[in-house]
Amino acid sequence: MSRRPVAAIILAAGMGTRMKSETHKVLHPIGGRPMLLHLMASVDEIAPERTVVVVGARREQVEAAVAHTAAVVVTQEPQLGTAHAVLQAKDALAGFEGDVLVLYGDVPFIESATMRLMLSKLNNEKDTPAAVVLGFRAAEPGAYGRIDADDGVIRKMVEFKDASPAERDIDLCNSGLLAVRADDLWPLLERVGNDNAAGEYYLPDIVMLANADGRVSRVVETAEAEVMGINSRAELAVAEARFQAGRRSFFMREGVTLTDPGSVFFAFDTEIAADVSIAPNVVFGPGVSVGAKTRIHAFSHIEGAKIGEKAEIGPYARLRPGTVLGADVKIGNFVETKKADFADGAKANHLSYIGDATVGAKANIGAGTITCNYDGFFKYKTEIGAGAFIGSNSALVAPVKIGDGAIVGAGSVMTKDVEADALAVARGVQDSKPGWAARFREAMTAKKKAAK
Structure with missing residues (x-):
């Protein structure tokens, strides 16, 4: 793996409405620890130079949760898509010239070994890819974005809403997580448009923009369980x-x-x-x-x-x-x-x-x-x-x-x-009255008979 500096951008700006909670979605616990902190613990194993968490509403909750870390919290307002969210981290990463991992706060089980693999592929001297995307084979692909790849080289990435029937038949799905060099990331993000079914600025579009420039991007596959998202x-x-x-x-x-x-x-x-x-x-x-x-x-x-x-x-x-x-x-x-x-x-x-x-x-x-x-x-x-x-x-x-x-x-x-x-010993003195209980029972029995 390259020894280039690494930064992590963790996206957590989603409203999490399906949780129906006043607690920020990424702060709901798994095993007694907020899911965001599970992810950050894995990130810490690769020793990032900087970590930026991008939030929308309830920023103060996330700031309190990460106060003991070196992470910086920035706000995406309004939420205009994942590319727009990543762009909000630009100022926090000013002057950073290494590799950037883009991760999701509600995808907490990504292992540090997978992150290292993505960074290693990014710095492959054979083809020097513009980006490395983390993909997975879904049992039920559903609404996931699709990746059309040949021997790990990405030919096309498309969101489900914009995919053709043939593209929807592809079972290689986009987790949304990727690795990219900082000096490539910001120029590519500035070129992302929102001419799509949702009218949003999609982060995966940087792969196709690089592809149009004649640059290769690669996909690394992992198990579906590792990239499970938590939304409810x-x-x-x-x-x-x-x-x-x-x-x-x-x-x-x-x-x-x-x-x-x-x-x-x-x-x-x-x-x-x-x-x-x-x-x-x-x-x-x-x-x-x-x-x-x-x-x-x-x-x-x-x-x-x-x-x-x-x-x-x-x-x-x-x-x-x-x-x-x-x-x-x-x-x-x-x-x-x-x-x-x-x-x-x-x-x-x-x-x-x-x-x-x-x-x-x-x-x-x-x-x-x-x-x-x-x-x-x-x-x-x-x-x-x-x-x-x-x-x-x-x-x-x-x-x-x-x-x-x-x-x-x-x-x-x-x-x-x-x-x-x-x-x-500190208790009341015990007093015993011989025969008292028998006389009490006799008296009360007689009184009960008289009452009848």
């Missing part, structure tokens, strides 16, 4: 299914057991070590890593959590962002954690909420325990020492510290710190 909620669901299928296959190849693969859902950045076992109906949100030999039981939801080796999670556990679990930690059924750090061997096996807390090594948190971390205005921290034992149905009112080895009696409400190795 139904297509978004198909894209999500494709993404999930890929991640499931990847993890199983890497030594992860999925009892029922189709019921487990991953995020784009999920990290799972070998010999992890995952039961059915487990969902991973963004920001999760799982250590080796951990077992995750059914119906657990995990997001923003780091889980150590040989841990045991669930069933029906919810790990929220900021959760950090050491080795051999157990988080059991109906336990919720948030910003909670469990040291090695700590346990919360049943029906508990542990938030804004640190839990020491081998501490044991009994069923029904909660950390009362919020007073309606501010959050406070609970510290549970190593080897501490928290009795069932206890409430730890933060800020509070339970010392190493301390025991909190069941049913206690802790509002003060507990020193190491102490027993702390």
